[in-house]
Amino acid sequence: MTADAPVVRAVNVVKIYQTGGLPVPAVRGVDLTVEAGEFVAIMGPSGSGKSTLVHMLGGLDTRTSGEIWLDGRRADTLSESGWAVLRREKIGFVFQFFNLVANMTVADNVELPALLGGVSPRQAKERRDYLLGELGLADRAEASPAQLSGGEQQRVALARALANQPRLLLADEPTGNLDSRNTRDVLRLLGKVHGQGQTIVLVTHDARVASMADRVVSLLDGQIVDDGAIPKSRRRPLGAAGDVVELRS
Amino acid sequence: MRQSLLALLAKEPAHGYELKQALETIFGGAYPSPNIGQIYVTLGRLEKDGYVRSVDVEQANRPNKKVYYITAAGREALETWVEEPTEGPRVRDEFFMKLVLAPMTGLSDRMALVNRQRRHYLALMRDLRELAERTDPANRVALLLIEGAMLHLQADLDWLERCQEDLP
Numbered sequence: 392m393t394a395d396a397p398v399v400r401a402v403n404v405v406k407i408y409q410t411g412g413l414p415v416p417a418v419r420g421v422d423l424t425v426e427a428g429e430f431v432a433i434m435g436p437s438g439s440g441k442s443t444l445v446h447m448l449g450g451l452d453t454r455t456s457g458e459i460w461l462d463g464r465r466a467d468t469l470s471e472s473g474w475a476v477l478r479r480e481k482i483g484f485v486f487q488f489f490n491l492v493a494n495m496t497v498a499d500n501v502e503l504p505a506l507l508g509g510v511s512p513r514q515a516k517e518r519r520d521y522l523l524g525e526l527g528l529a530d531r532a533e534a535s536p537a538q539l540s541g542g543e544q545q546r547v548a549l550a551r552a553l554a555n556q557p558r559l560l561l562a563d564e565p566t567g568n569l570d571s572r573n574t575r576d577v578l579r580l581l582g583k584v585h586g587q588g589q590t591i592v593l594v595t596h597d598a599r600v601a602s603m604a605d606r607v608v609s610l611l612d613g614q615i616v617d618d619g620a621i622p623k624s625r626r627r628p629l630g631a632a633g634d635v636v637e638l639r640s
Numbered sequence: 641m642r643q644s645l646l647a648l649l650a651k652e653p654a655h656g657y658e659l660k661q662a663l664e665t666i667f668g669g670a671y672p673s674p675n676i677g678q679i680y681v682t683l684g685r686l687e688k689d690g691y692v693r694s695v696d697v698e699q700a701n702r703p704n705k706k707v708y709y710i711t712a713a714g715r716e717a718l719e720t721w722v723e724e725p726t727e728g729p730r731v732r733d734e735f736f737m738k739l740v741l742a743p744m745t746g747l748s749d750r751m752a753l754v755n756r757q758r759r760h761y762l763a764l765m766r767d768l769r770e771l772a773e774r775t776d777p778a779n780r781v782a783l784l785l786i787e788g789a790m791l792h793l794q795a796d797l798d799w800l801e802r803c804q805e806d807l808p
């Protein structure tokens with residue numbers, strides 16, 4: 392809870408799935424610290440444990456062993472209801488498969504977390520209008536999730552996750568279903584909120600998204616094999632008369 | 641460069657500096673700005689090969705200006721270039737050579753090589769993204785060129801991941 396505690400601290404976190412047959416070690420001893428305001432991209436091949444890791448960080452899956460601290464508070468020992476409160480107060484989550492409330496409009500889906508977070512209805516509505524506008528969804532506000540394309544649902548899920556200006560945004564492949572233009576809207580919004588200090592931990596395959604991050608963490612077989620800043624490129628900056636073509640030579 | 645100059649001259653005669661400007665306008669920030677020396681060297685070679693010819697145009701109070709125009713042989717060469725299929729992506733990749741060979745020398749391990757390369761590609765991707773943001777949205781040619789470079793870079797990253805998974 393102290394002001395300078397990292398937003399995320401995972402210590403030797405392990406997840407072993409045991410569904411009937413053999414145990415599946417999905418995450419094998421991950422240490423990860425994310426400071427306030429950082430944007431961390433998690434990359435790695437399919438099955439390397441990315442989703443399992445962020446689900447554990449958001450309390451959506453229990454760890455087998457290890458510690459998870461959020462905002463200076465031990466979280467892995469919380470009960471399910473304790474996690475629910477923590478999530479509501481501190482975490483915005485974009486799932487790989489959206490999880491929108493089916494019988495609520497897009498607008499209500501996005502406003503709900505802010506209202507639950509105790510914001511006034513007027514502020515909640517303003518924030519909702521802003522986020523849907525930024526994501527090119529202003530005209531879909533009264534639709535129900537079932538009327539949306541996969542890409543639209545995904546963007547609504549991002550708007551919902553940001554509605555509360557959460558301490559931590561966790562996102563699992565938030566552009567997985569988006570075409571190039573919609574990805575650009577999402578990138579712009581992520582850049583804006585990150586610029587305003589939003590802490591972000593995001594799983595992605597998309598190098599455009601990952602290149603927005605301050606830091607990239609690479610997973611392989613449930614372990615972190617690389618963790619560090621994306622460097623300044625050593626090439627001279629791409630200028631007004633730049634040189635994309637040279638990149639390929 | 642040879643072919644782009646021929647293509648521009650097939651549209652209309654021009655002098656060296658106009659060609660440079662035309663390339664910059666069409667391709668925008670995404671294209672390596674050709675230096676004027678390179679353009680004149682290339683024009684000289686095209687002239688020697690009989691693909692272009694030049695005439696001196698007198699200018700008031702200034703040295704004569706050399707205006708280039710395309711010949712029939714030049715048009716034919718241009719047509720051949722346009723019609724033949726263009727080479728696909730390179731098969732030999734310098735980084736892959738390093739990845740396969742360097743560990744044998746004990747100079748570096750593969751994990752470290754892949755990790756460094758991944759970060760480098762992401763840094764290049766950031767440059768491209770920022771270039772795209774700075775590029776005039778109306779310049780479709782420049783934006784498509786950048787998008788192409790981004791897609792290649794994404795493929796390189798995906799391949800890097802495959803290398804990390806499959807090479808011991």
Ligand SMILES: Nc1ncnc2c1ncn2[C@@H]1O[C@H](COP(=O)(O)OP(=O)(O)O)[C@@H](O)[C@H]1O
Nearest residue numbers: 408410415417436437438439440441442443444
């Ligand atoms: N609910 C589950 N039950 C059993 N095994 C699972 C479950 N979820 C994931 N796994 C396994 O854990 C490993 C990591 O999965 P996941 O975290 O989804 O990887 P990623 O998101 O990187 O593709 C995989 O081998 C996957 O099959």
Ligand SMILES: [Mg+2]
Nearest residue numbers: 441442443487
């Ligand atoms: Mg996943």
